[in-house]
Amino acid sequence: xxxxxxIIYALCGIMAITGILxxxxxxxxxxxxxxxxxxxxxxxxTEKQVEITLFIVSxxxxxxxxxxxxxTRFIKRLPYIVTILVSIAxxxxxxxxxxxxxxxxxxxxxxxxxxxxxxxxxxSVIALSIVAMYRINRLVYSFTK
Amino acid sequence: xxxxxxxxxxxxLFSLLSIVPLLLISNSVLSFGQSNATNSIAxxxxxxxxxxxxxxxxxxxxxxxxxxxxxxxxxxNDGAKxxxxxxxxxxxxQPNQSGAEKHIEASLKALKDGDTSGALxxxxxxxxxxx
Numbered sequence: 001x002x003x004x005x006x007i008i009y010a011l012c013g014i015m016a017i018t019g020i021l022x023x024x025x026x027x028x029x030x031x032x033x034x035x036x037x038x039x040x041x042x043x044x045x046t047e048k049q050v051e052i053t054l055f056i057v058s059x060x061x062x063x064x065x066x067x068x069x070x071x072t073r074f075i076k077r078l079p080y081i082v083t084i085l086v087s088i089a090x091x092x093x094x095x096x097x098x099x100x101x102x103x104x105x106x107x108x109x110x111x112x113x114x115x116x117x118x119x120x121x122x123x124s125v126i127a128l129s130i131v132a133m134y135r136i137n138r139l140v141y142s143f144t145k
Numbered sequence: 146x147x148x149x150x151x152x153x154x155x156x157x158l159f160s161l162l163s164i165v166p167l168l169l170i171s172n173s174v175l176s177f178g179q180s181n182a183t184n185s186i187a188x189x190x191x192x193x194x195x196x197x198x199x200x201x202x203x204x205x206x207x208x209x210x211x212x213x214x215x216x217x218x219x220x221x222n223d224g225a226k227x228x229x230x231x232x233x234x235x236x237x238x239q240p241n242q243s244g245a246e247k248h249i250e251a252s253l254k255a256l257k258d259g260d261t262s263g264a265l266x267x268x269x270x271x272x273x274x275x276x
Binding site: 108 | 243252258260
């Protein structure tokens with residue numbers, strides 16, 4: 001296996017794991033929401049619904065991007081660019097939620113284990129996407145060889 | 146077509162191979178941070194003073210948080226969660242105390258994550274905000 005293909009497969013694997021992590025975070029938020037309702041706390045409902053939706057959509061986007069990369073056989077630049085932009089947007093949203101606050105949710109004060117792991121994954125996704133884009137011509141050669 | 150089906154297999158294989166080292170690395174980093182945080186909590190707890198006063202309207206909430214803190218320290222995380230949820234429920238109609246509420250939420254999330262020191266830090270911060 002060439003180094004280029006190794007990078008691509010690692011990228012797709014990490015993106016799939018990031019998607020799964022987002023689903024796990026969404027499930028965590030759902031259980032939190034149910035516990036809050038059990039204690040008669042209703043003012044968090046909108047916040048939790050927004051968070052759960054955002055995390056599910058983010059997870060689906062990562063799986064969609066993996067499928068797009070597979071469909072284009074890793075040789076088009078656009079899926080990599082979209083992957084980088086999506087990852088940057090999600091990391092920026094996360095940083096904003098822990099510092100200046102985001103609409104509806106406000107400022108969150110805790111940085112969880114899953115949060116840290118997913119941010120490490122997303123930084124890896126950005127790095128690997130940039131490397132893959134620079135090596136795209138050699139990648140075409142790897143597939144046609 | 147063969148290349149694409151091979152690709153799917155390899156993607157799944159790399160998914161499994163890449164998650165293991167990342168999880169191991171993150172866990173060791175967090176454990177290190179946790180032990181450092183525990184030391185700082187021990188210091189702050191020893192210097193802690195009683196923050197409740199007779200005329201404070203938030204005394205009941207502070208008591209709930211205090212109970213939560215004691216339960217966290219005794220290892221009763223479920224009991225601690227109940228006390229912290231009670232405190233949060235009491236704060237529901239007090240928008241001016243959103244800072245304390247956020248700290249209680251953070252404490253609950255830390256408890257869920259198994260981060261006892263983080264839970265204690267945020268519970269103490271919530272108490273300070275109400276004192």
